[in-house]
Amino acid sequence: MKRKYRLMIWGLVLFMSVFVNVKVADAANNAGFEVIPVASKQQLNQKVTYFDLKLAPNQATTVTVNVKSTSQTPITVETSVAKATTNTNGVVEYKAFKQNKSWGLPANIEKVVTTDQNKIQLQPGEVKPVAYQIKMPKAAFDGELVGGLNFVKKVTDDKVKTNSSMGVKNQYAYTIAMVLHGQQELTKNKMSxxxxxxxxxxxxxxxxxxxxxxxxxxxxxxxxxxxxxxxxxxxxxxxxxxxxxxxxxxxxxxxxxxxxxxxxxxxxxxxxxxxxxxxxxxxxxxxxxxxxxxxxxxxxxAVIKEDDSWLGLSLIITGIVLLLILIIVIYWRKQRRIKLLESELAASKRDSNQ
CATH class of the missing domain: 2.60.40.2360 (Intracellular proteinase inhibitor BsuPI)
Incomplete structure (x- = not known):
């Protein structure tokens, strides 16, 4: 019996592992390409999958990223470098967003890291290396210069038209972060x-x-x-x-x-x-x-929710006014009835005296 349960558990584990692998493969196939950073000699932390480099002032080096097509048709992948910024959700972005601002950068990583391979044309299953030239600033700085290497599959005009008619534009992209370390790390931040x-x-x-x-x-x-x-x-x-x-x-x-x-x-x-x-x-x-x-x-x-508190207040005021009117009408009718009775009594007394 125990052996039967063990077999069932191992079978479930095997099924889940295959399922996960299929999901990963499906994601790569949907994107149409993969990116694989090649380890650099200047890599500081060997355990991370992004570029974590320690270079001297004015030092130059080259890093490489292999771009592999997983598509069944020819594709074009566009690449760019962007500085790291912070978005309105308090999340670091490694892509270029005009609305995200920077403050007092020691250097612009978009000029420090460059490539002349901005467009990579790939046949099905083809792998091409993309080289990025890094030229550190002449002036030494402390802290970190951070950005991202971005890869986006170019969408054909037909797909853009098809997707735009449905109101959806699918765009598959990868980003590899890059951290360039200065002379020494900074542990105390200044904020304004x-x-x-x-x-x-x-x-x-x-x-x-x-x-x-x-x-x-x-x-x-x-x-x-x-x-x-x-x-x-x-x-x-x-x-x-x-x-x-x-x-x-x-x-x-x-x-x-x-x-x-x-x-x-x-x-x-x-x-x-x-x-x-x-x-x-x-x-x-x-x-x-x-x-x-x-x-x-x-x-x-703006989308503004109407304040309906005034409606309740106006209903209360209207109710009070109507109640007052009702009281006044009842009082007036009562007084009128009393006066009629008084006049009738007075008339009857006059008739009896005659």
Missing amino acids: LGKITTRQINNRNVISIPLNNQTAAFLNKVTTKVTIKKQGQAKAVYTQKTSDGQMAPNSVYELPVRIGETAFRPGRYTAQVVVTSKQQHWQFTKDFTITKKQARHYNQK
Whole structure:
């Protein structure tokens, strides 16, 4: 009996392993290609799958990535280099996003790391090496210079038209992170708070709190607590907490305070911001203004849930008014009836006296 159970368990494990392998293979086939980084002699951490390099100032080297086609038809893969940034969700991005900002980079990794193989044409099953030339800045720096090597399969015009008619555009991509270490690691970060502004995300009003990581080092396990009050008042108008965020070196985290489906109210406000990253802590207080023009501009485009509290209040007031009218009518009719009875009694007395 025990042997039977063992066979059943091993059979289940074997089935799951095959199932997982099929899923991985399906993902690669859907993408149409794979990327395999070739180990570099300058690799600092041999256990990671991305490029983690330690180079001297002005040193030059080359790293290689093998691009393999898993497609049944010829494909073209486009490659580019992008600096690491932080998005509005507190996640590090290794792709190029114009809305993500940087702050005081020691160098632009998009110029430090280059390639002349921006387009790779592959036949089915073909493998081609893509070489990236790295030329470190002449001036020594401390910390890390971080970016990503991006690979995107070029979509044919027919597929774009087919997908766009359905409102969907599938695009398969891979990213390999690259970390270039400077002279020494930095363990203490400097942070500042930028100008607080209003904007929208997915047609929802948000108050943008820009946190500037001014140091060439990652910030991990980032938590934030934001309290916004009307200037001179103690009651909080908006509060928000976030946790488990990450900031790229020398990046700006445009922290959005999401106010939901509510309208901006013009006025002067004070924001109190508390940021924590492991053992590091920062506190900021800054005033900002939401003008009538800004509020009107965003409220016209925002998804706003109508405030129906006024409806309940108006119903209560209407009910009270109707009740008062009813009381007045009843009182008037009662008084009228009393006067009629009095007049009838007076008339009967006159008749009896005659």
